Amino acid sequence: MQILQYLINGISIGAVYAIIALGYTMVYGIAKMLNFAHGDIIMVGAYISFCVTNYLGLPAFVSVIAAMAVCTLLGILIEKLAYMPLRGTPSLAVLITAIGVSYFLQNGAQLIWGSAPKNFASIVPLKPVFLAGGELVITGEVIVTILASVLIMVGLTLFTTKTKIGKAMRAVSEDRAAAQLMGISVNNTISMTFAIGSALAAIAGVLLCSTVPTLQPTTGAMPGIRAFTAAVFGGIGSIPGAMLGGILLGIIETFSKAFISTQFSDAIVFSVLIIILLVKPAGLLGKQIQEKV
Amino acid sequence: MADYPRKVIQVPTYNLFREQDAGKQPVLDVRNLGIDFGGLTAVDSFNITLGPTEISGLIGPNGAGKTTIFNLLTGVYQPTRGSVLVNGIDIKGMPVHKVNKLGIARTFQNIRLFSEMTALDNVKVGMHNEIRCSFLASLLRLPSYYRAEAAANMKAMELLDFMGLADVADQKAGSLPYGVQRRLEIVRALATNPSVILLDEPAAGMNPSETTELMHQIRRIRDTFHIAIFLIEHDMNLVMNVCEAIAVVNYGKIIAKGTPEEIRSNPAVIEAYLGKEDND
Numbered sequence: 001m002q003i004l005q006y007l008i009n010g011i012s013i014g015a016v017y018a019i020i021a022l023g024y025t026m027v028y029g030i031a032k033m034l035n036f037a038h039g040d041i042i043m044v045g046a047y048i049s050f051c052v053t054n055y056l057g058l059p060a061f062v063s064v065i066a067a068m069a070v071c072t073l074l075g076i077l078i079e080k081l082a083y084m085p086l087r088g089t090p091s092l093a094v095l096i097t098a099i100g101v102s103y104f105l106q107n108g109a110q111l112i113w114g115s116a117p118k119n120f121a122s123i124v125p126l127k128p129v130f131l132a133g134g135e136l137v138i139t140g141e142v143i144v145t146i147l148a149s150v151l152i153m154v155g156l157t158l159f160t161t162k163t164k165i166g167k168a169m170r171a172v173s174e175d176r177a178a179a180q181l182m183g184i185s186v187n188n189t190i191s192m193t194f195a196i197g198s199a200l201a202a203i204a205g206v207l208l209c210s211t212v213p214t215l216q217p218t219t220g221a222m223p224g225i226r227a228f229t230a231a232v233f234g235g236i237g238s239i240p241g242a243m244l245g246g247i248l249l250g251i252i253e254t255f256s257k258a259f260i261s262t263q264f265s266d267a268i269v270f271s272v273l274i275i276i277l278l279v280k281p282a283g284l285l286g287k288q289i290q291e292k293v
Numbered sequence: 294m295a296d297y298p299r300k301v302i303q304v305p306t307y308n309l310f311r312e313q314d315a316g317k318q319p320v321l322d323v324r325n326l327g328i329d330f331g332g333l334t335a336v337d338s339f340n341i342t343l344g345p346t347e348i349s350g351l352i353g354p355n356g357a358g359k360t361t362i363f364n365l366l367t368g369v370y371q372p373t374r375g376s377v378l379v380n381g382i383d384i385k386g387m388p389v390h391k392v393n394k395l396g397i398a399r400t401f402q403n404i405r406l407f408s409e410m411t412a413l414d415n416v417k418v419g420m421h422n423e424i425r426c427s428f429l430a431s432l433l434r435l436p437s438y439y440r441a442e443a444a445a446n447m448k449a450m451e452l453l454d455f456m457g458l459a460d461v462a463d464q465k466a467g468s469l470p471y472g473v474q475r476r477l478e479i480v481r482a483l484a485t486n487p488s489v490i491l492l493d494e495p496a497a498g499m500n501p502s503e504t505t506e507l508m509h510q511i512r513r514i515r516d517t518f519h520i521a522i523f524l525i526e527h528d529m530n531l532v533m534n535v536c537e538a539i540a541v542v543n544y545g546k547i548i549a550k551g552t553p554e555e556i557r558s559n560p561a562v563i564e565a566y567l568g569k570e571d572n573d
Contacts, residue, residue, distance in 0.1 A: 164417075164424045164441075171407050171418045178405040180389035181367055181398070183422045183485050187388075 001135045006258045007251065012142040013211065014250020015149035019204040020227030021234070021242035022156060023197030029173045029237035030193045033091060036098040037078060038201060039224015040105035045071045045202030046209040046219060047113055050120055060123035067202040075198025076191050084187065102221070109217035117216040120209040145207045152200060153243045160239070165192060173237070226253070226266075229273050235286025244284060314344030318381055320396065320489040320521045325375035326365055327545075335361045336545040339375070343489060348515055348522045350536035352529075352556075354565055358545035359525045360402055363491050366523075367399050368392035380488060394422060396488035400478040400495060402525070408467025412458060412477050415466050416449040419484030423448075452480050455517070456510060472503045476510070483518065490514070492524040496531050504528060508535050533557065541565065 020042060027035045045067040052063035082101050086094050126140025160166035171179040172189045180186055208223055209215050226249060234245025249269060256268040276284065321343035328336050336358045343349055351359050364370045366377055368389045377384050379395040387395075398419075407415050417424070424445045430438045453459050456476045461469055466477060475495055482490050495511070496504045508531055515522055526532050532539060533553045541549040541556060543565040549556055556562055 164421060164445075167410070167414055167418050168421055170410060171421075174407045174409060175405050177369065177389075178401065178407070179418070181369070181393055182419050182481065183390050183393040184418070185388070185390045 001132060005136055006254050008136075008138060008142060010251035010254030011247055012145050012250070013254060014230075014247035015145045016204050016208045016211065016246075017223065017227045017230045017249050018149050018243045018246025019152055019200050019207070020223060021231040021246045022152065022239060023200045023204075024228050024231040025234075025236055025238065025242040026156075026169075026193050027197050028231070030169050031079075031083070031190045032176075033083065033094045034098060034228070035083075035194075035197070036095070036224070036228075037101035037105055038197065039220040039222075039227065040102050040109075041071050041075060041198050041201040041220070042205035042208065042223060043109060043215075043217060043220030044074060044105060045205030046120065046215050047109060047118075048202070049123065049206045050118055050209075050215055053121070053123065060125070063123065064203065064206050067206055068199045071198040071202035071205075072195045075194040075201075079191060079194040084190075102224075106217045106221070113217070115217060117214040120213045120215040122210040122213065123206055124210055141207070141210045145211065148203060148207060149243065149246075152203070153239060156196075156239055159196075165189070169193060222266075226269065229270065232283055233273055233276060235283030238283070238285045238287075241283055241285035248284075313346055317345050319343055319378075320345050320380055321366065321523065322378040322381070323366065323375070324378075326362070326372050326377060327374035328361065328365060328370055329373045334545055336365065336372075336542075337374075339365075339542070339545075339547060341540055341547075341550075343521050343523055345488065345521055346515055346519055348511065348535055348537050349524070350532045350539040351523065351525045351542065352527070352532055352539060353542040353548075357542045359542060360493060361545070362542070363399060363493055363525065366491060367397055393485055393487075396486070397491065398482035398485045398487035398489075399491035400475070400482050400493055402493040402497065404471075404474050404478055406466040406474055406478055406481070408465065410466055411463050412453065412466050412469065413446070413449055413462040415477060415481050416452055416484045417445055419481040420445055420449060421485075423484075423486060449484065452484055453477075455483075455513075456480050472499045475499065476507075479510075479514070483514065487520060489521040489523060492522065492526075494525055494527065496526055496528045504531055507531070511535050 020038065023038050024035065027033065027038070048067040048070045049063040052058050052066045053060060078101055082097050083094060086097060122141060124140040124144045126143060128137050128139045129143070130137055160170055168179065168184045168189050169192070171182065171184060172186055176186055205220065209219065227246060230245035230249040231242045232245070233249060234241030234243065252272055253265050253269050257265045260268060280286070319342045321341065323339060323341045326336060326339040327334065339362060341349070351362065353359055361370065365372050368384050368387055371386070379392065379397050382395055384392045384395065407418060410418070424441055450459060450462060453462050456479060458473065458477055458480060461473060466474065469477065475498070479490070479492065479495065492511075496507055499507060511522060511524070512535065514520065524532075524536070536553060539551065539553055539556045540547055541559070541562050548561045548565055549559045551559070
């Protein structure tokens with residue numbers, strides 16, 4: 001029974017990683033860059049939600065919408081100001097900029113909200129469900145997180161395959177130059193990607209802090225890195241891959257915390273990543289690109 | 294182009310080959326075009342005027358600068374000198390997707406389809422600017438979304454059918470045979486509603502019967518859509534049969550212009566292709 005409990009908790013935290021990883025994977029797939037500031041957008045989303053509920057006293061769902069709106073704008077702004085001018089420069093320049101943006105957001109949050117951790121009250125009003133005579137507890141947060149991640153994945157898949165903008169995104173992802181020659185604006189498409197990724201990050205932030213209730217400027221950093229790992233693990237650029245990678249990562253993390261060592265859980269998670277990448281360099285669901293010789 | 298506040302320049306209509314085009318605004322007017330890469334002049338003083346329903350060819354030895362010229366005409370490269378007018382509008386400084394909206398579409402020498410998408414989706418990507426459906430409507434699946442989708446599907450299928458590709462609409466573009474991929478690229482370019490279409494070696498890799506079929510299709514495209522076609526091709530049989538006017542380039546410069554008959558007997562062209570006769 002204990003194992004089942006760990007499994008459920010693992011899936012739940014993994015679902016949060018999955019939502020973050022979806023943002024990473026979309027931006028990577030379309031803009032061909034690693035947005036290391038993505039994790040910090042999560043933190044901003046959580047702070048916005050915190051402020052809206054605590055200082056303005058508005059209901060939880062309003063705070064989520066506010067967080068999504070602010071993060072969407074923030075994501076577009078970051079892309080326009082920091083990344084767009086670097087389009088066409090070596091990817092290393094963009095990567096370093098992304099790390100800079102990440103620190104900028106963390107320090108900015110410290111300036112606005114201070115470095116003392118805030119106690120984030122869960123926004124999920126559902127009561128926990130007790131199963132098997134109270135031995136198995138499924139909290140409302142777990143239910144909402146898992147549901148949200150599944151809905152988001154299905155929604156994103158439909159969006160990228162069925163809509164005109166989604167198709168434009170896939171076209172830009174496959175061949176940017178050819179897409180432009182079909183009359184698609186690459187800048188608008190990349191902006192759209194950042195907008196969607198950042199809105200998802202806001203949801204992830206609220207869900208993360210509802211599960212782990214401390215909120216501080218560095219809250220997003222570690223989950224961001226784990227989610228990036230999850231995206232690589234599942235095959236970067238692939239939507240189902242990000243989902244699978246996130247959930248597996250959550251499960252591995254929870255199990256290693258429970259059975260091996262709390263301190264070493266990150267080391268174990270990353271060791272698993274290294275092993276997987278040695279066997280499958282493109283990730284679990286990634287496509288192996290054969291180099292022509 | 295209502296959304297692009299640029300003055301349409303009336304281009305003089307001299308040098309239009311087809312009688313039907315007489316007195317009409319050329320779709321493409323290129324003046325003194327040139328580009329340098331570093332110290333190297335890749336294209337220099339390139340001039341051409343293309344009538345609205347003309348089929349023209351661009352030929353020349355390998356490395357003569359033909360694809361570079363196509364890249365200049367579509368705004369992929371910014372020229373060092375000279376200007377390109379598409380339907381009378383100067384494309385200088387325009388982003389590539391806006392140049393496409395002026396009415397110029399192209400295919401690529403090395404096929405660049407979206408290989409992970411179906412043939413139908415490739416064509417629909419080409420129709421990107423035509424499908425009028427807001428983000429919100431598609432997100433909420435409003436009736437307007439279904440109407441726009443149905444209309445887009447129908448038009449895309451008609452275009453595929455036009456090139457005999459209706460059967461492969463649901464297959465992944467990357468899995469199609471080479472000759473079919475070449476034709477699909479033409480359909481995708483047609484889907485952007487161009488007034489001139491640039492074909493970069495459309496017959497490359499095709500067998501003789503496919504090439505013959507392609508020649509008919511090129512003429513059929515012009516006659517059905519009333520658009521101009523400008524093509525680069527090494528298959529002289531195709532060029533001489535299908536083109537009404539031919540420009541020959543070598544070392545980035547035009548060395549001859551004229552009808553197929555004139556080109557065939559032009560000494561400069563023969564020299565560029567076969568080398569100078571040694572008289573010692």
